[in-house]
Amino acid sequence: MLGAIEANLFGVWAQLARFPRVDYRDEAEAIRFIGGIPFPLCNSVMRAELSTAGIDGAIEQILLPFRERNLPMLWWIGPSTKPSDLEDRLAGHGLEYLNEAVGMAADLSVLPPDAERAMPVLIREVVDEDSLGDWLAVFRIVFDVPGFVVDFFAAAMRHLGFGSDLPYRHFVGLAGGVPVAVSSVFFGAETAGSYNVATLADFRARGIGTAMSRAAMNEARAKGCRWSVLHATPMGVPVYRKLGYRECCRLKIYSNIYKLDR
Known part of the structure; x- marks a missing residue:
């Protein structure tokens, strides 16, 4: 692992x-x-x-x-x-x-039943320029990155394209139609990696970040992946443990x- x-x-x-x-x-x-x-x-x-x-x-x-x-x-x-x-x-x-970063892994074959419960946000995949703009807006604010960095990732994401058949996919969480959270999933040879999980400050402590992570895990399981992996900050480890992830390396x-x- x-x-x-x-x-x-x-x-x-x-x-x-x-x-x-x-x-x-x-x-x-x-x-x-x-x-x-x-x-x-x-x-x-x-x-x-x-x-x-x-x-x-x-x-x-x-x-x-x-x-x-x-x-x-x-x-x-x-x-x-x-x-x-x-x-x-x-x-x-x-x-x-x-x-x-703390390398963590979750066995999706034993995903807890509550992973399928109702989500506190409407989660939509990035499929076009409009949804990409929503994703980038949240990404820029939460990670506090300069505009030229946002432009770099925007251009790279446009070049790679969008679609459920691609290995690198991105998701936006909407609350009342407003983009408030994001996440990404990369499907590798053996695992599905969860990246860029972030929620706007005013919408935290509502289970939205957990919902974005669960959505990524469910998508990975739907694709037939047994293992979901991520690279957490030390402060994020307790949150991911509750989702079934276990620390494997640093x-x-x-x-x-x-x-x-x-």
Whole structure:
């Protein structure tokens, strides 16, 4: 399951890498997603598997395209990362610990019966420009991202297209016809990953976020997936435990943003 949790994360970024503006390099030593905009989430190193021989030179080569463009970036450290002490070595190359995500998984074959209860919002899939606009409006506010980041994801999502047959799908929760929550699901080879679960501040504590998560789980089960996975913030873990998710691993995130700010 550890590998499947990481693979889903890698898979969703590989899907976004179909957007022509992305410089995506899936090589033996690491995956590099270079969105080319000055926002760390859009520039990442993943699945690093380095030999200890010449490791410092290898790290420098991986970081080179980010440094050449002066891009803020993230380096993900997960269960598959090699060598095991790689995070200690990153400090010598200008990267510092930023935060971590908790890899969690839920067995959909034992989904609790109350997962099918009435939802507190009307959930609709993003299928056109209007529903994409609703999704982006909530995404921008909740995650507090700059307009150029919203524009990047909007263009990528338009390029990938919409439809129930696609691997990366997005949903909007409507309360009284107003978009108040969002979520996304990525269907990988083994798992369905839940992403971008967010609710506007004025509509929290009403079970809406839980409803958006349950809707994603139900969609995954309808598609025949046994496992739903996600990458939660430490604060979100108790919420997802109530939905049947269990902690499986931790993914630490290192970044150069502190160096760029100095």
